[in-house]
Amino acid sequence: MQYNFFANVVRRLAYFVLKCIFSIRVEGKENIPEAPYIICANHRSYLDPVLIILIFDEPVYFMAKSELFKIWWLSPIIRAFGAFPVKRGKSDIGAIKKAIEIIRNNGILGIFPEGKRNRTNEIVLKGEKGVATVIKATGAKVLPVAICGKIRPFSKITVRIGRIIEFTDKDDDNQEMVDVIMQNVKNLIMNTNK
Template sequence: MLYKFAKFVVALIFYPLYRIKVTGKENVPKEGPVIICSNHISNLDPPVVGITSPRDIHFMAKEELFEKPFLGKLLLGIQAFPVRRGMSDRNALRNGLGILSKGRTLGLFPEGTRSKTGKLGEPLAGAGFFALRSKAVIVPCAIVGTYKPFHKLQVIYGEPVRMEELRIKKASAQEAANAIMEEISILIEKNN
């Protein structure tokens, strides 16, 4: 309930403020497990991906945010779950796999943190782990533009990343993360 309300309110403000243009929504499957992987240029990326996605998304958020009483409750209400950054967090991995096993959508930023320069960073292995350990469809997403009011911001959902070969050859999580990041990079280049 809170998720739908928050999505409505944020969309009402963000669409005109950042002149958001969305393309490729049809690339997000209507049902079944999905992982949406996006570049990360701002703290506003999670709500922007959240309002532009045709599906409700569960995001990981850094554990420290959940320690703030109001913010922690709000994040839980909008389907976020905590992750300890900088280490392997088995609870967060279990939560993410559990979401996917129920046929839901997981939102990830493979870089793990936002880019201060706007350039793509190196992906962490986490996105690759979820891609290889689940049967989820991996949808790359590129956020292109600026968060300056009344400038244009594009959100592009690309065609699903093929994981079958990587799963068959038992690729590492890092290899899978690199393949996902390559697709995000292509989307950015095509739309810049």
């Protein structure tokens, strides 16, 4: 699956603008597998999904908080790039079904397991268990991604793409699975697990 002409023009223009504002470096692109897989990344800024969409050549379908789809000008843009709503703070069966459908259709799913932006001094927050449900239902591989650096003008942002994680035992505890994913992301942020 590829972006259409219009989406590619928007992506290239947006990437050019961001490169003028930030110093962006990408590490580990050789670790990107063939679809389907799930990208699991840390989340500190509204720009995080934008960076991933611009860096990955194939479409990434992100779970996004349902409140964003109520913003009249933003909703059509994020929908055009494949985002779909998830209700935070409770089990959203519809969002889980949509995520499973994306993987089964050979797509790339983007999830921020922390469930919200990390505004603390912690390197990463504890991950939510929803991604484990999708992994168990589909057998999807997980690609850990770390977005490092402060999002402010002329700062340096490094996006580190880690090695694929595979879970083969459906009896694994959901929280333990998510903890493994978040530890991999944390290691990438600390630059100890390229």
